[in-house]
Amino acid sequence: MLERINTPNDIKKFSLAELEDLSKEIRSFLIEQISKTGGHLASNLGVVELTIALHYVFDSPTDKIIWDVGHQSYVHKILTGRRNLFDRLRKFGGLSGFPKRNESVHDIFETGHSSTSISAALGIAKSRDLNNEKYSVISVIGDGALTGGMAFEALNDAGRSKTNLIVILNHNEMSISKNVGSLSLYLSKLRTDPNYFKLKRDLENILNLVPPIGKSIHKSIEKIKDSIKQLFVPGMFFEEMGFTYLGPIDGHDIDSLIDVLKRAKKMEGPIFIHVITKKGKGYVFAEENPDKFHSAAPFNIITGEFKKKNYDTYSDVFGKTLTDLATKNDKIVAITAAMPDGTGLSYFAKKFPNRFYDVGIAEQHAATFAAGMAINGYKPYFAVYSTFLQRAFDQVIHDICIQNLPVVLAIDRAGLVGEDGETHQGVFDVSFLRMIPNMTIMAPKDANEFVEMIKLSSMMQGPCAIRYPKGNAGDYDAKRKVSFKLGKAEVIQEGSNVAIFALGRMVNVAINAIDKLQKNSVNPYLVNLRFAKPLDVETILEISKKVDYIFTVEDNVMVGGVGSAILELLSDNKIYKKFYRFGFPDKFIEHGDVDSLFKKYRLDSDSLAEKIIELVIS
Template sequence: MSTGPETPLLDTVRTPADLRALSDDQLPQLAEELRAELVDAVSQTGGHLGAGLGVVELTIAIHHVFNTPHDRLIFDVGHQCYPHKILTGRRDRIRTLRKENGLSGFTKRAESEYDPFGAAHSSTSISAGLGMVEAARHQGIARNVISVIGDGAMSAGMAYEAMNNAGHMDARQIVILNDNDMSIAPPTGAMSAYLARLVSGRTYIGLREAAKQFSKRMPKFIQDKARKTEEYTRTFFSGGTLFEELGFFYVGPIDGHNLNHLLPILRNARDAEVGPILIHAVTQKGKGYAPAEQAADKYHGVAKFDVITGAQAKAKPNAPSYTKVFGQALVQEAEHDDRVVAITAAMPSGTGVDIFEKAFPDRTYDVGIAEQHAVTFAGGLAADGMKPFAAIYSTFLQRAYDQVVHDVAIQKLPVRFPIDRAGFVGADGQTHAGSFDIAYLGCLPGFVIMAAGDEAELKHMVRTATEYDEGPLAFRYPRGEGVGVEMPERGEVLEIGRGRIMREGGKVAILSLGGRLKHALLAAERLDGFGLPATVADARFAKPLDTALIEQLARNHELLITVEEGSIGGFGSFVAQHLFNEGLLDNGLKYRSLFLPDRFMDQASPDRMYEVAGLDADGIVKAVFGALGREEIAQEGGASIA
C-alpha cells in the first residue's frame, strides 16, 4: 500500500493563510509536491485527474495572492478543484473523495467556507461571481471575486450572458479563463508575458483611465475612434477582441504553469481599480504526470490506477453497458434509415454517441456544452424530416427544459431523447443523479416516455424511437452494466403504451418502471419463500400509461406496488391518479409507490444508494410486508412510501 510521496513543504500548509506566509521562491517546490500528492490520492480514489493537474500552479497563485475565503474563489464545473481542496484544510480527507461520507468530487458549500458556490454543472461561475460582486457592493464589503472557468465551459451561452451583463454593469470581477484544450490563442513566451504584465499594471491602467476621462470631453466620434484605437493596439498583440467587446479588460494569453508570470499579473488584477478583467491562462491537462499528459482524454476521469505505470484498474464487465448498447443499436438503426442523426452536448463518450460518430461522422453533431441549443437544433432537424436523437444525461437535460417545452413539445416535433444516467450514479453524487426527468417530462402533453428494464429492452426502445414519428419521445436507462439478458439481433418495435407481465403471482403485484426490474424479480422470489407469490410486471412506458395492465393488476391483487428510479411526482403518481380516477382505490386495494427519497443524496456506490432508498430487493420486500401490516417482518425498511 502506498505511503504517499515526500511533501515536506506541503506538510506545513493546512490553509491558504499558511500558503500566503511562503515566499514566491518556495511556490515551485510546493507545486511539485501538491501535484505528487494529487496523483497519489486520485490513484486510490479515482476521480477527475487531468484537469486538476493542469491548475496546480494557478490554484497556488490565486490562494497566495488573494485573501481567501474573504475573497471569493469560484471554480466552474468542479473538475479542477482537487488541488484547491488539498490547500484548504481538507488534505486529511482527500483520500475519501467521491466515497460514501467522504469529500465531494466537486466544490460544495456545505463542505468548506472556501467553497463559496457549489459547482458540478458547467458554465455557472461567472454568473455566480457577478452575483457575489453585487452582494459585496450592496453590503459595503471590500472583496475580490475570482471565477475560474475552463475553455470547454466557455462554449455555453450562459457564460457569455454573464459576461455581457458584467461588462454592461462595469462590475469589478476577475475571470480567469483556464485554456487547457482548444487553446484560443497560444502564449508566445517572454514577449507575451511582458505584454500581459504591462497592460495589467497600474501605470497602463492609470493612463487608460485618464485617457477615458479626457476623451469624455471630446465629441462622440472622437471618443469612439480613441476607444477603438486603444483596443486595436492592445489586442493586436494579445488577442481577446471578443472579450473586449463584451466589456472585459483582456489580459493574456499567459503561461498558466509559470508562477513568475502568474503572480505579478494576479497582483495587478487584485490591485486594479477597473471593471471586469479576464485573464487568459493557457495550461496543459495532466501537467506533470506523463501518462495523463500523453492521453488527456483517458485521464480526465479515472478509476483507481497504478501511479508508476498509469494503468487503470477496471473490473471486467459481465454484461455490456447500457451506454454501449444504445450507441451500437443507434448505429444499427442508422444503417437502415439515413435520416437518423445523433446530437451530443460535449459528452460523446458518456452518451455512446462516440460509437455512432465512428460509423457516421457526417451525421453526428457535438454542439459543445450547450444543451439549450442542442434541443432546439434537434427541433429544427425534426421539423424538416430528419430523425434526431438528442442524447443528453437526465441531469443535464434539466438545463434545456424551456426548449423541450416550447421548441419541441408544443410543436409536436419528433425529437428523440435518449436519457442516460437515469437514477443514482454513485460517486458523482447528487448533482449528477437522474432523478427528475419522469416528472418534468411526464407533465408535458403528447410526450412518450419509456424506461428500459434491461439492455435488450433498451435495444427495442431505440428501434421504437426510430420508427415513431408522431411527436417527442424519451427513453431512459441507468449508468453501468446491463443485467446479462440475451440480446436480440435487432430491436423490435414496441407497441406504444403497452407493458409486459414478467411472472404471475397471487396476492401481491409489483409494477416496475426501468432499471429496478431485476430487483423487483428478486423481491418476488423472496416473497415466494413467505408464501406470497407475487406478480411482476414491466411497465415499459411511464407515458402513455398501460391503463389496461394497471387495471388488471389492481382488480386481481390485494396490494399493488410501483417501483421506479425517479422522484416523487413521477410514474407512481401517474398510476395513483389513474387508480383514483377509475375508483379502483375504493374496493380495498392497497397501493404503495416506491421512488427516490425526497432529498438530495450524497455520493456512495449505486448499490448502497438504492439500499438506503429502499429500492433494492430487500427494500421492496419490506415495503410489501409493511403495506400488509406484517410489521414484525417489515421492521424499518428504508423505502420512501407514499
C-alpha cells in the same frame, strides 16, 4: 510540505521555490490518491499552480473563489484543510468531488453543472457592493464551460456592470473531449500566436503617446485607436464586452500567475484573465489522454492502465445500436452537448462524422438544434445525461413537444449515478418529462429490451425519451427479438392479492425480491412497465382490480414519478387500494457508491421485500 498546510494562510510565507516544490508534492498526492479512488484527475493536475497562486494572492474565504463545474476543486480542497479526507474522495459519507458549503467555509458556491460561476460571482459581487463591503470575487471557468450559454449571458451582464469582478479563464483546449466551437478557435489563436501579446503592448504604448489635443480631435483619435485595436489586439472580444483583458499567461508559471493576480486585485471593474494550462499536466498518461483521465476510474500509476472492462455499458449499447440503425436510415443524426464518449456516441461519430454534432456544453441549444433538424425531415437523437437535460427543460417543451417533432432524447445516467452526488443524480427526468403533452417515455429493464426501444424510437412520429442507467448493461444479444409494442407493459409474473409495478432498472430489483416474498407467502403480480408514458392503462387497471395491495418501484423521485402516475390513473378510475410507492424521497441524494445509496434509501431487493412483507403480513 503538505503536512504543514491546514489553511491557505500556511502558504502565504512560502518562497517561490517552496511554492514550486509544493506544486510537485500536490501533483504526486493527486496521482497517488486518485489512482486508488478514481476521480477528476486531469482537470486537477492542470490547475495546481493556478490554485496555489490564487490562495497565495487572495484571502479566502474573505475573498470569494468560485469554481465552475467544480470538478477541478481538489487542489483547493487540499489547501483548505481537507487533505486527510482524500482516502474517501466521492465515497459514501466521504469527501465530495465538488465544492460543498457544508464541507468548508472556503467553498463559496456549490457547482457540478457547468457555466454557472460568472453569474454566481456577479451576484455575490453586486450584493457585496450593496453592503458597502470590500473583497475580491473570482470566477474560475474552463474553456469547455465557457461554451455554455449561461457563461455568455453572465459575461454580457457583467461587462457593462462596471462591478469589480475577476473572471479567470483556464484554457487547455479541452472540454472532456477536444473543445469545440468558434470561440474555442478564437481563444486558440490568442494562445498560439505570441505576436498578438507583444503587439498589444506595443500598440497600446504607441497609442498612448498620442497627446490629447482639443476635445474633438481627441474623440477622433480615440475612434482611430479603437479601430486599430479592433484589428490587432488580443482579447478584443472581451475588451469590447467591457472587461479588461489580461493575458495570455502561462498557467504553470507560479511567478507570472502571482504577478497577474496581484495586478488584477488592485484594478477596478470587470477583469478577464486568460490563463493557458495543460490538462493532465505532470502525469504523462493524463497529458496524452486527458479525456480518459477526465473522470477516471482507479488506475495503475506505472502503466496508466485502467482495469479492463469486459462488458458493454448501456451507453455502448446505445452507441452501437444507433450506428447500426443509421446505416439503414440516412435521416438519423446524432447530437451531443460535449459528451461524445460518455454517451457512447463516439461509435456513431467515427462511422458518420457528417451526421454527428458536438455542440459544446450547450444542452438548451442542442435540444432546439435537434428540433430544427427534425423540421427538415431528419431523425435527431440527442444523447444527454439525465441531470444535464434539466438545462433544456423549456426547449423540450417549447421547441420539441409543442410542435410534436420526432426528436429522440436518449437519456443516459438516468437514476443514480453514484459518486458525483447531488448535482448529478438523474432522479428527476420521469417527473419533469411526464407532464409534457406529446411525450413518450420508455425505460428498459435490460439491454435486449433497450435495443428494441431504440428501434421503436426510430419509427416514432413524435418526441420520445428513453431513460437508462449508468454502467454494465449485462449480457445481451443485439439480434434477439423481444416482443415489444408501443405503450404495452410486460407481465413478468402472475400472482394474487399483491401487485408490483416496476420501471426500468428497478424491475430486476423487484425480480430479485420475489424469492424472499414467496418464502413469506406473498405471491405478487410483477409488471415491467416499460413505458412511464403512455401507461399501459388496460394491464394496470386489470391487475389492480384483482389485488388488495399495490406497490410501485422506480429510481426517480417519488414526487411526480411513475408511482404518482399510477396513483392518478387509479384515482381517476375510482380504484382505491392499499398503495405504497418505492422511489427517492423529496430530497437531494448525496454521493456514494450506488449499492450503498440503494440500501440507504431502502431500494435494494432485501429492503423492498422486507417492506412489502411488513405491510402485507402485519
